[in-house]
Amino acid sequence: MEQMMEQMPVVVHALNIGFLQTLKLFFVTLIGAFPLGLVIAFGSMSQFKPLSYFSKLLVWIIRGTPLMIQLLIIYYFPGLVLHNPIWGSGESGRFLAASVSFILNYACYFSEIYRGGIQGVPVGQEEAGLVLGMTKSQIFFKITLLQMIKRIVPPMSNEIITLVKDTSLSRIIALQEIIWAGQAFMKGSYGISGAIWPLFFTAVYYLIFNGVLTVALGRLEEKLNYFR
Amino acid sequence: MAILEVEHISKSFNRTEVLKDINFSLEKGQAVSIIGSSGSGKTTLLRCLNFLERPDKGTIRVGGKTLFDSGDPSTQLESAIRKKRLHFGLVFQSFNLFPQYTALGNVMLAKELLASEQPDYKARKKEIHEEIHGQARELLTQMGLGNRMESYPHQLSGGQQQRVAIARALALSPDILCFDEPTSALDPELTGEVLRVIKELADKKTTMIIVTHEMSFARDVADHTIFMDEGIIVEQGDPRQVFECPGEERTRQFLSRFTNG
Numbered sequence: 001m002e003q004m005m006e007q008m009p010v011v012v013h014a015l016n017i018g019f020l021q022t023l024k025l026f027f028v029t030l031i032g033a034f035p036l037g038l039v040i041a042f043g044s045m046s047q048f049k050p051l052s053y054f055s056k057l058l059v060w061i062i063r064g065t066p067l068m069i070q071l072l073i074i075y076y077f078p079g080l081v082l083h084n085p086i087w088g089s090g091e092s093g094r095f096l097a098a099s100v101s102f103i104l105n106y107a108c109y110f111s112e113i114y115r116g117g118i119q120g121v122p123v124g125q126e127e128a129g130l131v132l133g134m135t136k137s138q139i140f141f142k143i144t145l146l147q148m149i150k151r152i153v154p155p156m157s158n159e160i161i162t163l164v165k166d167t168s169l170s171r172i173i174a175l176q177e178i179i180w181a182g183q184a185f186m187k188g189s190y191g192i193s194g195a196i197w198p199l200f201f202t203a204v205y206y207l208i209f210n211g212v213l214t215v216a217l218g219r220l221e222e223k224l225n226y227f228r
Numbered sequence: 229m230a231i232l233e234v235e236h237i238s239k240s241f242n243r244t245e246v247l248k249d250i251n252f253s254l255e256k257g258q259a260v261s262i263i264g265s266s267g268s269g270k271t272t273l274l275r276c277l278n279f280l281e282r283p284d285k286g287t288i289r290v291g292g293k294t295l296f297d298s299g300d301p302s303t304q305l306e307s308a309i310r311k312k313r314l315h316f317g318l319v320f321q322s323f324n325l326f327p328q329y330t331a332l333g334n335v336m337l338a339k340e341l342l343a344s345e346q347p348d349y350k351a352r353k354k355e356i357h358e359e360i361h362g363q364a365r366e367l368l369t370q371m372g373l374g375n376r377m378e379s380y381p382h383q384l385s386g387g388q389q390q391r392v393a394i395a396r397a398l399a400l401s402p403d404i405l406c407f408d409e410p411t412s413a414l415d416p417e418l419t420g421e422v423l424r425v426i427k428e429l430a431d432k433k434t435t436m437i438i439v440t441h442e443m444s445f446a447r448d449v450a451d452h453t454i455f456m457d458e459g460i461i462v463e464q465g466d467p468r469q470v471f472e473c474p475g476e477e478r479t480r481q482f483l484s485r486f487t488n489g
Contacts, residue, residue: 122322122324124320124322124324125324125326127280127320127324128320128324128325128326129338130278130279130280130313131278131280131313131316131317131318131397132313132337132338132396132397132400133310133311133313133314133338133342133400134310134338134341135310138341142337142341143326143328146328147327147328150328226328226380227327227328227329227380227381227382228327228380228381228382
């Protein structure tokens with residue numbers, strides 16, 4: 001216990017650095033996957049068959065295989081198989097590869113949520129707008145969009161909270177996120193080795209951050225509760 | 229001169245002929261009731277008038293102006309349809325109010341969007357808004373909803389929602405207001421309040437087409453009644469005549485289910 005208190009400042013410092021990387025990956029994924037998911041959603045709903053098949057194939061492959069394997073393939077495939085290591089070396093290369101993997105993976109999950117949200121708005125809403133002389137874009141922005149957002153907030157919240165924890169998968173390509181930083185103290189880091197408690201301690205970070213997210217997303221859901 | 233002339237309208241969905249050579253006309257200030265069993269094409273006819281469906285054949289004229297002619301592609305331009313729709317209003321069976329707007333917001337939205345496209349909108353923004361706001365309040369009051377203007381649709385009963393929907397359609401002052409079974413989604417005790425406001429509109433000489441299963445209402449409120457069956461107009465004429473001494477056997481069969489039931 002005493003030893004743990006002694007180690008605490010060093011461990012917290014290292015974990016903070018790791019968690020910063022976790023947060024970076026988290027936000028970059030959201031920023032990329034929100035719009036890309038919408039593109040894939042419209043792709044799979046497209047009347048143009050090749051586009052719709054391609055989008056559905058992509059969603060099937062991404063949702064049908066583990067994210068961890070996707071990370072490995074995306075990171076190592078260009079260098080090992082194509083002999084063209086496009087990601088660059090070091091932590092920045094790993095972060096780039098991890099970002100691409102996470103954005104692609106989460107965009108596919110998001111696309112299905114968007115699709116449900118769009119198709120969940122009754123067709124009568126659009127028809128009511130049309131007979132009132134509104135344009136398609138007025139109907140989308142003034143009528144359907146908010147109803148769609150309301151529908152997707154609960155399933156989206158679920159995915160967002162899952163994403164916080166999924167970022168830890170990126171240690172498979174040695175991205176130095178918080179789990180990687182915690183684990184390092186077992187092998188030796190900052191002169192500490194054989195300590196497993198820092199790894200356990202990472203849970204506190206996840207828990208607090210997810211607590212904040214849960215409250216924020218709950219508020220958003222409540223804000224949209226003024227209509228049904 | 230007739231305000232609405234519908235000639236030779238036909239419409240098929242996947243080889244099923246839903247409308248077959250529909251002809252009728254409507255004078256300004258008249259109310260027409262359309263009766264017939266489910267699947268007889270009544271709703272499709274209203275949807276064709278509102279350009280939610282495109283007829284395969286026929287013409288639609290409003291006030292002498294051809295809005296749609298299956299033989300003339302220049303009347304079928306996607307870009308012009310929006311303006312043409314404004315000749316008609318449509319009240320849906322399932323209300324289709326916009327849930328995120330209050331009763332007042334529902335009535336005002338379309339008119340505000342239209343106004344915002346006018347060239348002088350920026351300069352007169354406040355004035356225009358006041359005008360639309362005032363008109364919407366007036367319409368809702370007229371619908372007996374003076375105290376529910378700030379309510380959201382989910383806070384209103386079905387009958388109140390449908391009255392908001394009627395006000396919303398009236399806000400754009402359509403030449404012809406169409407009702408698609410306006411009381412079919414309502415509890416029996418709520419149909420009365422909706423029928424009452426439609427009756428008031430008829431008394432004020434609002435030009436209307438009312439598709440309904442309320443037979444006594446169809447007879448009493450309308451100046452003209454159309455009976456449809458399997459996509460054709462079997463019989464049309466003065467309501468008393470259609471209801472009391474129908475000339476066609478099919479009309480008799482249809483009506484007997486209501487008088488005996």
